[in-house]
Amino acid sequence: MREIRYIDAIREAQAEEMRxxxxxxxxxxxxxxxxxxxxxxxGMWDEFGEKRLIDTPISELGFTGxxxxxxMTGLRPxxxxxxxxxxxxxxxQIVNQAARIHYMSNGQIKVPLxxxxxxxxxQSAGGHHSNSPYPLYxxxxxxxxxxxxxxYDVKGLLKTAIRDDDPVMVFEHKGLxxxxxxxxxEEYTIPFGQAIVRREGSDVxxxxxxxxxxxxxxxxxxxxxxxxxxxxxxxxxxxxxxxKTILASIRKTNRVVVVDEAFSPCGVGGxxxxxxxxxxxxxxxxxxxxxxxxSVPTPSSPPLEKAVVPSLEQIVTTVREVMNQ
Amino acid sequence: xDLPDKDVLLALYRQMLMLRRFEEAVARVYxxxxxxxxxxxxxxxxxxxxxxxxxxxxxxxxxxxxxxxxHALAKGVPARxxxxxxxxxxxxxxGGRGGSxxxxxxxxxxxxxxxxxxxxxxxxxxxxxxxxxxGTSQVTVAFFGDGANNTGSFHxxxxxxxxxxxPVVFVCENNLYATEMxxxxxxxxxxxAARAAAYAMPGVAVDGQDVLAVYQAAGExxxxxxxxxxxxxxxxxTYRFVGHHEGDPGTGYRTQEEVEExxxxxxxxxxxxxxxxxKVVTQDELAQIGDDVEAHVQDAIDFSAxxxxxxxxxxxxxxxxSPL
Ligand SMILES: Cc1ncc(C[n+]2csc(CCOP(=O)(O)OP(=O)(O)O)c2C)c(N)n1
Ligand SMILES: [Mg+2]
Numbered sequence: 110m111r112e113i114r115y116i117d118a119i120r121e122a123q124a125e126e127m128r129x130x131x132x133x134x135x136x137x138x139x140x141x142x143x144x145x146x147x148x149x150x151x152g153m154w155d156e157f158g159e160k161r162l163i164d165t166p167i168s169e170l171g172f173t174g175x176x177x178x179x180x181m182t183g184l185r186p187x188x189x190x191x192x193x194x195x196x197x198x199x200x201x202q203i204v205n206q207a208a209r210i211h212y213m214s215n216g217q218i219k220v221p222l223x224x225x226x227x228x229x230x231x232q233s234a235g236g237h238h239s240n241s242p243y244p245l246y247x248x249x250x251x252x253x254x255x256x257x258x259x260x261y262d263v264k265g266l267l268k269t270a271i272r273d274d275d276p277v278m279v280f281e282h283k284g285l286x287x288x289x290x291x292x293x294x295e296e297y298t299i300p301f302g303q304a305i306v307r308r309e310g311s312d313v314x315x316x317x318x319x320x321x322x323x324x325x326x327x328x329x330x331x332x333x334x335x336x337x338x339x340x341x342x343x344x345x346x347x348x349x350x351x352x353k354t355i356l357a358s359i360r361k362t363n364r365v366v367v368v369d370e371a372f373s374p375c376g377v378g379g380x381x382x383x384x385x386x387x388x389x390x391x392x393x394x395x396x397x398x399x400x401x402x403x404s405v406p407t408p409s410s411p412p413l414e415k416a417v418v419p420s421l422e423q424i425v426t427t428v429r430e431v432m433n434q
Numbered sequence: 435x436d437l438p439d440k441d442v443l444l445a446l447y448r449q450m451l452m453l454r455r456f457e458e459a460v461a462r463v464y465x466x467x468x469x470x471x472x473x474x475x476x477x478x479x480x481x482x483x484x485x486x487x488x489x490x491x492x493x494x495x496x497x498x499x500x501x502x503x504x505h506a507l508a509k510g511v512p513a514r515x516x517x518x519x520x521x522x523x524x525x526x527x528x529g530g531r532g533g534s535x536x537x538x539x540x541x542x543x544x545x546x547x548x549x550x551x552x553x554x555x556x557x558x559x560x561x562x563x564x565x566x567x568x569g570t571s572q573v574t575v576a577f578f579g580d581g582a583n584n585t586g587s588f589h590x591x592x593x594x595x596x597x598x599x600x601p602v603v604f605v606c607e608n609n610l611y612a613t614e615m616x617x618x619x620x621x622x623x624x625x626x627a628a629r630a631a632a633y634a635m636p637g638v639a640v641d642g643q644d645v646l647a648v649y650q651a652a653g654e655x656x657x658x659x660x661x662x663x664x665x666x667x668x669x670x671x672t673y674r675f676v677g678h679h680e681g682d683p684g685t686g687y688r689t690q691e692e693v694e695e696x697x698x699x700x701x702x703x704x705x706x707x708x709x710x711x712x713k714v715v716t717q718d719e720l721a722q723i724g725d726d727v728e729a730h731v732q733d734a735i736d737f738s739a740x741x742x743x744x745x746x747x748x749x750x751x752x753x754x755x756s757p758l
Contacts, residue, residue, distance in 0.1 A: 132568075166594070168590045168594060170590050171586075171587075171591060171594045172590075172594065174553060174557055174590070174591065175556055175557075175560040175591075175594055177556075177557055178556065178560015178561045178562075178564065179560045179561070179563050179564040180560075181540075181545055181560070181564075182495065182545070182560070182564040182565070183564060183568060184567060201550060201552075201553065202553065202556070202557075205549075205550050205553070206550075206553055210538070211755050213528060213532045213536040213538065214531075214532065214536075214538035214540070215527075215528045215529030215530075215532070215752065216529075216752040217528075217538055217541075218538055218540050218545070218546075219755040250753050251753055251754065273756060274754075275754045301758075302758060349758035
């Protein structure tokens, strides 16, 4: 199968869906002739032009609000928010309006909106360009939360997001943009709510998201040399969450470590830990462990940034700990 | 200005009276404990929704505010559905899930009243964007209060609507207060209409107590939008005769004299006197309209009182259009 980069998969997904459905269009800063800050719309201008690749002023609240109004009245906007940090300027539109309108209108109005952009530390981008704020959105009923780790997944899940009738938030780690992986030429989509077992194992389950999936896989490799067999499970979507696959893995390995780049309080690790405690308590042989970024604004200087984000070593050490219990 | 045809005049009168009697009934049953939550009444401001919505088609859009019962009725949402929503009943326009500040009736072009100050402006621009994108002739009217004209939604919404030439009319109901905050204290420049210049669109200030003045200004702006000539900002100077919400005495931040002065400019008697002076209608015709309106409002009350509550079993349904 051909291999393409994560960012290329994003571009393909958008172009294919725009070709398929004339109501799909993109709002974003620099997504027109420039092709996007990350080349996410490069080469699309000639085909789609200014009607459907709409270069916006720096007006996140404004164009997100316009997108919500457009989604309420028959269109399928993609808001390219660039960095998810910028979405805080538009948060009211996402949470108070987009997320709630279907319910509050008694199901009369759909809001098929996609907001997508980058998350993640690792490039010294500092406190306003490195955040991973998806847990916050999982607390808001009405939003679907997608967090793809591979080129294959981002293409299939983004296409599903664009076709979905609800507001879908897509979180793409910028550290993944240049990673390559197999992506078929043929059309496919990936349903929401299906976790994937990235590596099978029998001693411990690593539930990992986004770029942490790559780290968890590396850790599993290292641990294998020590005779520890780690299973790596990637939920792929946080809302809906595929509890079945996660629980099946935990019941098999009897140990669980969550690796997630977002912050810990009320976060992904807490959710998985609660799930394990609620529904797999008697299968557990060791305490549940959570590995998250330190709860600080992401610092810029490389040694500081490295110190706050989960590391390979941290994963390996934590797994050794739970194996000794 | 030439007077519009008699049937238009009578329709304007009937609509204003409907909005007034509806809200008076809401105040009454609210005090009786029939309506849960908060309600913000439109009493004193009827000329605005009436004069504007008289120009709209059923397929046109309206986005509205926390003070939105009048917008819903004037846009054609049946009084029964609006009243029942306030009562929290399953027959309400939002099935009881919304309440006063979340009236949704897309079938009638009402894209929602709103519990947040500001969003009506940008979401209205969004509906207008959609109409333009889809190539329809639909126009959107975004209603908002003077309180919203200092939010980011106002400034970002007007800018985008202007650079994209969207078919939208922004109608500010400047009733001089945002809760207790005076418009004059809150607003640099002390004019909403003047702000239109910054966004390169026409800005019109009209007497919001004069339904014909509103009707005329809105007619021009809506025609402009429909012709693809872009947005207009209309500032209607008006006044709420009652408290901010039911339960607020509406005093303390404004003087009794000020309230009395404005009450002299009640849009309904003003218009009635004009119609009678110009001999457009007879006392009998007006009395007949009054009786019809009373009956219509009573019907909405009876309907609400007899309507079922929503089923608690459904409390967790319809969060998503395609469920998880
Ligand atoms: C963003 C936001 N801030 C504050 C409030 C609380 N609030 C509700 S109505 C209101 C006053 C609004 O004034 P205005 O826009 O002039 O409308 P009016 O009530 O006068 O019709 C306030 C402050 C709110 N609903 N939303
Ligand atoms: Mg006001």
